[in-house]
């Protein structure tokens with residue numbers, strides 16, 4: 262089909278939206294390793310997980326076999342407020358680059374929370390409500406997850422307690438106020454409101470916090486308060502499952518015009534948007550029906566895939582969470598505070614870690630300044646002010662398009678544009694003032710935290 266027939270934006274209609282989530286694990290021969298009980302070293306059972314997570318979400322977490330899980334109608338209806346999201350042909354960026362490559366991006370920033378995280382937040386809030394709970398607790402780093410969860414909890418009338426990484430709480434006061442507007446209570450982490458927070462503060466006075474610390478605090482509060490459960494915005498299998506709507510819509514939109522991508526690119530923090538975007542494509546790859554290059558892009562300052570170790574590790578600094586087998590920098594790894602964007606988590610989704618380990622996908626890391634250069638070019642050509650996290654994927658997409666320019670190949674590139682950057686203007690200010698620096702941890706930094714990995718499951 263000739264290019265001129267492909268519109269700038271490929272929209273699906275409401276009745277073309279997915280009615281089931283796709284569970285990629287069902288098509289994996291090597292399943293992701295199970296979560297382990299840190300006390301016994303044995304796989305966690307549903308009974309052990311239900312004090313922490315909502316019952317239905319525990320079932321989804323442990324289900325490696327059901328290929329399609331129906332999306333409850335209430336969630337489908339909520340999705341219709343901001344979905345289907347457009348798949349955009351980046352004609353203007355292509356022209357600016359002078360590349361023969363065809364670039365598409367799936368834009369998930371068209372909702373108030375500004376990112377893809379609402380796709381899972383609404384599902385998790387729905388199951389909490391259905392179970393008759395009073396509320397949920399969580400952590401948030403850059404603030405997108407907390408914002409999305411606050412919106413979802415407000416919709417279902419649930420209480421929402423958010424532990425926000427201190428550096429973000431201070432640097433991103435506007436996010437905090439959006440969450441409070443939607444009715445959430447927001448506490449900077451580490452805090453003195455929890456046992457684990459007090460312990461971390463005593464050990465590391467003046468710490469700017471990390472997602473790992475905030476998770477420990479949120480889990481403690483959920484397990485100590487009746488009627489509360491903990492919810493997590495990334496990393497877990499259930500979150501990747503909910504995010505499969507991104508990939509399913511992308512595939513449906515591409516199929517409408519008979520477009521076959523050569524490569525699919527996404528940024529990777531805990532792996533949820535990437536896992537969701539690639540799900541149906543990776544499924545085809547696993548079943549031997551099609552082949553794609555799938556590329557995870559992470560920050561050079563927090564390089565779990567490219568410099569981490571594939572091992573069981575804690576998801577949190579306080580070491581109270583289950584152990585997950587993943588590419589990890591060690592749960593005691595605290596990324597440099599100078600790193601402006603999100604993507605600060607020390608580990609990576611077990612599902613993606615297994616797929617990467619088995620050679621089904623690639624990973625690369627990119628430096629902060631190069632990421633913001635890509636963000637600036639994207640904003641000036643495509644008009645959208647991208648989130649710094651998303652801009653990691655933009656960087657890689659631009660680099661691949663420039664390779665096509667050299668080789669003359671007309672590759673089709675699809676990348677995930679996970680969100681907008683309106684709340685990241687402190688980082689943009691640093692970039693605009695020429696004050697942004699690149700920080701890359703040394704081998705010694707990484708070795709020191711990897712040396713503290715728990716000795717289990719080997």
Ligand SMILES: *Cc1c(COP(=O)(O)O)cnc(C)c1O
Nearest residue numbers: 405495530531532533534650680
């Ligand atoms: C949270 C976030 C990410 C990274 O999280 P994943 O779970 O790896 O998808 C990327 N982009 C935006 C805009 C985010 O808010």
